[in-house]
Amino acid sequence: MSTSTPSSPTRNPLRALGRIPFGWQVLIGLVLGVVLGLVAAQIGPVAVTEANPDGANWLTTILHTIGTIFVTLLKALVPPLIFLAIVTSIANLRGVTNAARLAGKTLLWFAITSLIAVSIGIALGALTSPGANSGVDAGTAEASSTQGGWLDFLVGLVPANFLGLEGSAGDDGSISLTFNALQILVISIAVGIAVLSVGEKAEPFLRFTGSALEIVQKLLWWVIRLAPIGTIGLLGNAVASYGWSAIGQLGVFTADVYIGMLLVLLVVYPVLLKINGLGVGSFFRGVWPATSLGFVSRSSLGTMPMTQTVTERMGVPRHYASFAIPLGATTKMDGCAAIYPSLAAIFVANFYGVPLSVTDYLLIVLVSVLGSAATAGMTGATVMLTLTLSTLGLPLEGVGLLLAIDPILDMGRTALNVTGQSLVAVIVAKREKILDRATYDAASRTSFQAIQAEQADTAADAAGPAPAGEREKAGATA
Template identity: 35%
Template sequence: MAGKRRLSLGVQVLIGLALGVLLSILSKDIGVRLEPLGKAFIRLIQMVIVPLVFPLIVIGIAGMHDVKKLGRVAVKTLIYFEVVTTIAIVMGVIVARLTNVGAGAQLANVDTQALGKLAKGIDLTKFFLEIIPNNVVSAMAEGKLLPIIFFGIFFGLALVAIGDKGKPVLTLFESWTQAMFKVIEYAVSFAPIGVFGFVAFSVSKYGIQSLISLGQFVAVAYLAFLLAALVLFPLIALVFRVPYVSLLRFTWDLILLAFTTRSSEVALPLLIDRLEKFGTSRSINSFVLPTGYSFNLDGASIYASLAVVFIAHVYNLPLSMVQILTIIGILMVMTKGLAGVPSAVLVVLLATATEIGLPPEGVALLMAVDFFVDMGRTALNVIGNSLATVVIAKWENAFDHKQDVLVAQN
């Protein structure tokens, strides 16, 4: 052997996860104090997102060379996002109805005080207007991906329009992105420590009592997530001839990282690089993946529809077909505005429940187990966006499956 084989990222994360749970069992006081370790790791990754995404968007758009190709990719991407998230919403409703989740549950009164901290809804007009940044530097400082993508598209098209004069900028951005990937490599070395601190804090703070009291909902939620990951996504992959199992094998450590940290942003910069190695075109990869983080949240879509029906069952409030169609229609629109809204999924859930006359106490009830459900929800979002990126690349004949790189992830 040339040298000692280093443990893969996934194995390191699993070790950090196990040690975090063990510490939380031995000493909750110490576990609660370890939150800064988890937050520090997430910040290490977050600090690279904007410096990486912006130049990649510009390089990707410039690589498409013409507006017609960009328009075609954008239309295909948005159609795919809308169709798949709508199927996810319908799936959540069907699973909730078939399992009758929440029916007959004997739950104590809940405190709705925490709901006051949530936004009362999502202003769609404001959401779409804010995609156009009035100050791109401010948007970058706040880490708002959609305005950054919007500006990056125009900047990339401008570089194409000025021809050779724009090549030095593209060369600079190419070197810049390589440096950012190296920074990510440094940051990822702290992943096991970050996961250890994050898990120790979370388990110590939330414990398992809330999980036991609402265990039925958590179990059904994970059943729905598994149906999406093991039935819906493979069917989509079959239609577009995407090597889905290979994709999961190649990204499993990043999915696990998102699961343990409950942050899909942690996986974003790593996924951009990983999917390019998997075979996606950089121009497709750089556009589809960041956009999907706002418009293709499959886990959140399933959760929201499942949760609304659960609340109705808890309070023994029958839902008519009109109300079910209303739920689906509202969520089709509102789940596209989750990015950048604090407690976004709960905001959407509260707005939807209120719209069809369900009590807000039900949303407060689910806040008790949101930590546990959010882990699966986030992981499914990452899987869905990885698949979407490969699908669009395949659709555009811009996918070259690289079998030889899969060995590195095993």
Template identity: 30%
Template sequence: MSPPSKKNSLTSRIVIGMVAGILLGTFLQWLMPNGSDKVINLYLFELSLKGLFVDGILEVIGQVFMASLRMLVVPLVFVSLVCGVCSLKDTSKLGRIGGKAVALYLATTAIAISFAIFVALIIAPGEGVNMVANSSFSGREAPSLAQVIIQMFPTNPFASFAQGNMLQVIVFALLFGIAIALSGKAGERVALLFEDLSEVIMRLVTILMNIAPYGVFALLATLFTTVSLTTFGNLIEYFLVVFFVLVIHALVTYPIILKLFTGLNPVIFLKKMRDAAIFAFSTASSNATIPVTLETATKKMGVKNSIASFTVPLGATINMDGTAIMQGVATVFIAQVFTQDLTLADYLTVVLTATLASIGTAGVPGVGLIMLAMVLEQVGLPVEGIALIIGVDRLLDMTRTAVNVTGDSMVSLVVAKSEDQFDHEMYLDPQAGHNIEEIDFKHLKDN
């Protein structure tokens, strides 16, 4: 059985778990009507049903799943981020070319999430639901922007790990990764260790995603004992908002940046990105699409391999604009669903956290939801709100992966043009790279 069919099977099971949870929760809500005129047997039945089944079995399953999400946040971010920074081990690329690429990747991510939050605040897809979180949490006084910047730097990184202070974890991982990249043979040995750790953590992510249908079932069954089916309208609205921002970012933001920095025709760029974007959509994995993205950049767009071999893998690691868009809209959506007001400092924290966390978001399916759990906790929102969006996240995951690889190629073009490592004639040639379609796509997917 090939990996794509497994992914489809997982998607189907998540959707089935979502629908089954909603139906069960609605049925249980019907069995537990409000009112004081119930006969004593029905009243006792309601107490037993809610106490033993809803607040017992379903609550335990759902909260264990959410705890598993939280469990992976710190190790996933730290190890993935260190591995990403270690890819800058060539000291010459750590300078001019690396600085350009990283700056462009971070800038596009900041633009993406800022625009996502702006659109979500205008459309307000989560208003009117008024859901109550199961876990107890209280609003906190938002720190000033100066305090946020100061608190980004840890005095004790181990305490940051234990407390789940993700901004401090991210900063420490950046510094630690740079130190590894500059430490010669000793750094290479440590980098190999982190690559192995990354493989193990990715396996944990795979295990967690395989039990996700059961966690989603339990969470939604619990939520829908108190929520009506009218929430579906808000969920569809959330989906459309994320999809709209993703499309605008890919078809408007990237072409504008390309035109401003290179003067190249963005229509040609979008046409030549078609095959790589389709492959990215089908795999929902930036890492799996690296071979196709490299071929597209070097054989179709004229980017010299000396640039593309550096910027494309780096982009697959740190360029997660699509994930940042989802996190921005989801944060606003969940805040509105649970009627929690976020301040300007909260939104700035979301932008800063998601932008930096995008560096540590591995390019594999499903990781974005774990990163979203971290972003929600940073602004005091209930993590169980993820259960509302996980059912529609698979299609959005595929779409945002296509956006991510488009950004990888755009940045590669900009850097190559600025470094005079670019073949303009190849870029203009509509037949350039026509044999890319002969790539064994099945082999790439299987690997």
């Protein structure tokens, strides 16, 4: 009897790539982004044409396109995500007896952590004077087309339409639509309160929003899977477009921002955890997937499903996490709305030789604590910065001085944002005695794939028990 050796299965490179842990995929994306960015910078610009007014070479164009597509996909899912998440989270509080107390405590801790963060930013700026001896060219000063003022901020709270959409006409006659995340937040809160008021008759609507939220979050998970590729484009384009020279010109400012964020992340947050009787290691192991994803995605809202998932995995009840995290993703910005604008305002004042008084520093604190919702959780912090500069009476043209390194700073800012959002939820849950302490203490560092699988199991449980045949198949697969 002859025996045949079974042929080895053909290796699928895509399947092999999928087995690489997501964190390693992101790290590879970061390295490739820097390398390709340096290569693109070495190639240099090409001839300026009507089709290529910036003179970007082919590699820079590819990197820019990849990064733009990734951010655009995130932005496309943000409006329905905000609306569905906020409405559902408010509705989830209808069975909680201390809902108003939880909401008040959450906002209070948002303010406390923002106050500490902005104080650190001001202290660093006062000690180092980042704009006094910078090598940045004054010719790069340019007022941002996106600006914020207190009047604009208040008017912007009023929705122009139910969808929070805004239209603008381009020079070529084209019409582009954008959304105002803050207006969508206001609409969502109003609808959520209306749902509570209507009561039982709103149950069909709540079932619809709950199902729609699951679908949007699944779509967002698919986009998040593209984060390593998006990282290559975003970081590569930043390096190619601005190079390391921009960081060198703004070296003190860049160092101040990252030192400030590290002080908040590695000193302030652990102290707050210890004060509230919580283990530091458990928190950082549990929150790591959200922190790392926030770093590469540069969007608090895009990271929101991951932030909520890791927060629940640390023992925070779902009914509270589903309220605190969406709220934090739009209003809780220790990086974008506290450390960065305070240091940026001091930089602009130093650069233009404008002395800042004690009153000015107090105004920076006030703007950071009260105006953080103006950042609305998307990439960048231009609105918050212009709001701070206009409040202090500083030249808005100073925004242009800092744009060159904004993508590099925005990574750290967003990572700090999402970590702080989860921190507040954990602290409030502990103080209100609703935190599952055993689950929190047992929190371990988890892979992206494990979290995604857990979400799939949660969705399956919500849909009801599977047929017996499917259960047996699932068990055999496991």
